Amino acid sequence: MQCPRCMNTDQEYFYHGSRGWYCRRCISFGRALIEEEKEAVSLKEIPAGSEEYILQYPLTQAQARIASACAQYVKSGDILLHCACGAGKTEIVVQSIAEALKERKKVCFAIPRRQVVLELRERLAQYFPHARVIAVCGGHTAETDGDLIICTTHQLYRYYQAFDLLILDEPDAFPYKDNAVLHGIAASACRGHRIYLTATPDAELKDMKEKGIITELVLNRRPHGHPLPVPQIHTGFHLFLLIRLVRWTRQHRDHPRMVFVPTIAAAEGLGRFLCLFDKCMICTSRTENRDEVIERFRSCGNGLIVCTSILERGVTVSGTDVAVYNADHAVFDEASLIQIAGRAGRSFQKPDGDVLFLCRTKSSLAEKCRRQLEEANRCAV
Numbered sequence: 001m002q003c004p005r006c007m008n009t010d011q012e013y014f015y016h017g018s019r020g021w022y023c024r025r026c027i028s029f030g031r032a033l034i035e036e037e038k039e040a041v042s043l044k045e046i047p048a049g050s051e052e053y054i055l056q057y058p059l060t061q062a063q064a065r066i067a068s069a070c071a072q073y074v075k076s077g078d079i080l081l082h083c084a085c086g087a088g089k090t091e092i093v094v095q096s097i098a099e100a101l102k103e104r105k106k107v108c109f110a111i112p113r114r115q116v117v118l119e120l121r122e123r124l125a126q127y128f129p130h131a132r133v134i135a136v137c138g139g140h141t142a143e144t145d146g147d148l149i150i151c152t153t154h155q156l157y158r159y160y161q162a163f164d165l166l167i168l169d170e171p172d173a174f175p176y177k178d179n180a181v182l183h184g185i186a187a188s189a190c191r192g193h194r195i196y197l198t199a200t201p202d203a204e205l206k207d208m209k210e211k212g213i214i215t216e217l218v219l220n221r222r223p224h225g226h227p228l229p230v231p232q233i234h235t236g237f238h239l240f241l242l243i244r245l246v247r248w249t250r251q252h253r254d255h256p257r258m259v260f261v262p263t264i265a266a267a268e269g270l271g272r273f274l275c276l277f278d279k280c281m282i283c284t285s286r287t288e289n290r291d292e293v294i295e296r297f298r299s300c301g302n303g304l305i306v307c308t309s310i311l312e313r314g315v316t317v318s319g320t321d322v323a324v325y326n327a328d329h330a331v332f333d334e335a336s337l338i339q340i341a342g343r344a345g346r347s348f349q350k351p352d353g354d355v356l357f358l359c360r361t362k363s364s365l366a367e368k369c370r371r372q373l374e375e376a377n378r379c380a381v
């Protein structure tokens, strides 16, 4: 027996109720009977012309090369698009989306986090002015069919066998990462091929690449052509790190500065301490007016913010420098440190950002992150 929705085959999860067998593994998405014939969701046909697109900036040569390779390969298999943070992965898949739409194929762009869904819908609606681009996520579920569907990975349960092209953005991010139910739901929503977009492929994606299940395309260069910022690592006692951090915030006072910390308590403590020297904002999962704080930080141009890993992906503020306090804390893994370092040096105006890792003890993870960024820079040449 297999659950058609989450692909579960573990008998432990199947339960016989009054109307028949159902799967308890994905019960949070509503009760679905296993024996019930599951038909592909029928979605509206895509009108001619919806494939026409305009990008805000033309692709660089390197981006265009990868974009064409991706559009070509995805016709016959699944792709891992491994692009450095800030290399323009969304723009790179636009050609693949356009070619699918031209063939009247149904395309979905699925993302683990809700906030990014709404931002991306805006962006893709600008790129595809003749297509009806819709967002489907918590609070936006009245309309679930469009020419191009942008949704959270949670919402994929609505689309059994509906998509010819499924683009999974940041599959290594919470809550999609290691979530068997969401993986199963994504698999059953896709009847064609998949593109996985990430700067930090997890063990599962690497394994799929090793086994030849997916083709990897790599882009380590950002559109401005400058190398990725490589972190400086300092190790020492608490007091030494604090002095080092204050000095860093002063050295970079003309730019926006993000200081990442491992816990909410550390964010509050360090935020109060840094306020003695400079105006300092705090952003954690407990911050109620989070969007407002981020907007204030973004618009101020040289603000200082202390935050937890809640801002490690997605939030891009032009010209930012980045520090991680207690980068050797268990909360951070290699992928999160690379994502954090990837916040810096993204703009054309300031392509060389500064990244500082402060560690209490010697950290092999921080070293590994540095080596990986150096390696990416070497490969990009």
Ligand SMILES: [Zn+2]
Binding pocket: 003, 004, 005, 006, 007, 008, 023, 024, 025, 026, 027
């Ligand atoms: Zn299930």
